[in-house]
Amino acid sequence: MTVIGIISLDNYDDLIDQMDDKYISTLNSLVTTIISDWANSYHIFYKRLNSERYLFVANEYNLEEMQEKKFPILNQVKEAEMHSEFILTISIGISYGQDDIESIGERAQMNLDLAQARGGDQVVVRGEDPDSKPLFYGGNTDGTIRRTRTRSRAMSVALKRLFSENKKVFIMGHRFPDMDAVGASFGMAAIAQMVGIKPYILINYKQMNPDMSRCLEELKQYPELNELLIEEEEAIASIDKQSLLVMIDHNKPSLGISELVYQASEKVIIIDHHRRSEEFPVRPLLTYIETSASSTSELVSEFIQFLTTRKQRLPRLVPTLLLAGIYVDTKNFIVKTTGKTFDVASFLKSKGADNPLIQYLLSSDLDSYLLISRLVARSKYYRKDILISVAEDEEIYDSITVAKTADTLLSLNGINASFVITKQADDKIGISARSTGKINVQAIMEALNGGGHFTNAATQLSGKTLEEVQELLYVELDQRNFNEE
Incomplete structure (x- = not known):
């Protein structure tokens, strides 16, 4: 079978931005040499398309050999001396099959797009079978920052145009929403109101956690915001051809508050900061997935910066909810924090974000604190820098705890x-995974039918016991040689 692959340099522009011409020429020669040596080792045809992209053509035997060796070219490029403070990474999209060359090439481009949407530094391989799962290789470094003010402004303009072309906007976060999903949802609703159309925020009152309960109580003091909340049945009855659905803080339809609302929506927009998964909406109108962002609240706040004027101001409480979302996903500005994060936080403070209220919304009550302490006490070392906690069989925990x-x-x-492995609602066993950035927990959770972010991921498994899920996690960690010192 014919195999077509496309290689892209993830952060080429960042590297050459402050390089002089001599080093740029050296960089181009070095990368071309690495890729040429790699291609020649498999006796495949390759061609440089431009400064950032290469194309190669191979056969099925070559691909099997590449997969067996797990694409060492990823590390060869990262470890090369680039005379830059940045580390260069590459992404590769590969497709194969017996159909026409044009179709194989288009799928290779789609696989490359998927690799880059997941943060880059990885290979995505998928053939002609539409039901087959893509195979992922690499992905061992965090996402490359591609977000610029120019791109954020362009996305805000595109959002404004799409909103203005419709009459209703339905905004949906993920199941058991955290403050990032809530803050980003109300921020997106504020954008819709600035454009002059009616927003609705989907909610399921059965999917509540302590943070959300406190938030809902606070919303009662703001009737203009509280009236935006809508439940599944009412939303489905209201959706028509002039309606948009905005998926906030998730890109897998199965993770949304309501799959029925997603299925009823013809027009979909995705705003998220989690790595793209294989399950993805078909042909969304607009996709903005920035894995380098701290939170979806940060992305939405950037849009708002370009749309607010003296006449169009943020509703009260919305800046507080957005900043609370950033607090949650950055662990109080410790994880995934960049200069852009502080810029956005400063903007939200200038718009009236209330820190004492944020502290109240995110606080833990005594019962929750005791539950957390109990789980911490049950933790054990997998190795000296990895901890695993497994709850008691009879206890059921909410996702926030x-x-x-x-x-x-x-x-x-x-x-x-x-x-942390616990029994959750609906007889499911959940794993919540966190990382400092040295270990890709998203790849581990994906192998267990979950997903998330490089440093923040989770999964839920049905029909398993706590011990069985623990064993599955151990097997996955063992396969990745994490048991080695």
Whole structure:
């Protein structure tokens, strides 16, 4: 079978931005040499398309050999001396099959797009069978920062145009929403109101956690915001051809508050900061997935910066909810924090974000604190920098308590990754995973039918016991040689 692959340099522009011409020429020669040597080792045809992209053509035997060796070219490029403070990474999209060359090439481009949407530094391989799962290789470094003010402004303009072309906007976060999903949802609703159309925020009152309960109580003091909340049945009845669905803080339809609302929506927009998974909406109108962002609240706040004027101001409480979302996903500005994060936080403070209220919304009550302490006490070392906690059989935990436990374990000295396994609602066993950035917990959770972010991921498994899920996690860690010192 014919195999077509496309190689892209993830952060080429960042590298050459401050290089003089001599080093740029050296960089181009070095990368071309690495790729040429790699291609020649398999006796495949390759061609440089431009400064950032290469094309290669191979056969099935070559691909099997590449997969067996797990694409060492990823590390060869990263370890090369580039005379830059940045580390160069590459992404590769590969497709194969017996159909026409044009179709194989188009799928290779789609696979490359998927690799880059997941943060780059990885290979995605998928053939002609539409039901087959893509195979991922690499992905061992965090996402490359591609977000610029120019791109953020362009996305805000595109959002404004799409909103203005429709009459209703339905905004949906993920199941059991955290403050990032809530803050980003109300921020997106504020954008819709600035454009002059009616927003609706989907909610499921059965999917509540302590943080959300406090938030809902606070919203009662703001009737203009509280009236935006809508439940599944009412939303489905209201959706028509002039409606948009905005998926916030998730890109897998199965993770949304309501799959029925997603299925009823013809027009979909995705705003997220988690790595793209294989399950993805078909032909969304607009996709903005920035894995380098601290949170979806940060992305939405950037849009708002370009749309607010003296006449169009943020509703009260919205800046507070957005900043609370950033607090949650950055662990109080410790994880995934960049200069852009502080710029956005400063903007939200200038718009009236209330820090004491944020502290109240994110606080833990005594019962939750005791549950967290109990889970921490049950943690054991997998190796000296990885902790795993498994709950008691009879206890059922909400996702927020489990996530806070994983964060607590990660904050301990010398710990690079933590996993908390608990029984959750609907007879499911959940794993909440956290990392300092040295271990890709998203790839581990994906292998267990979950997903998430490089440093923040989770999964839920049905029909398993706590012991069985623990064993599955151990097997996955063992396969990745994490048991080695």
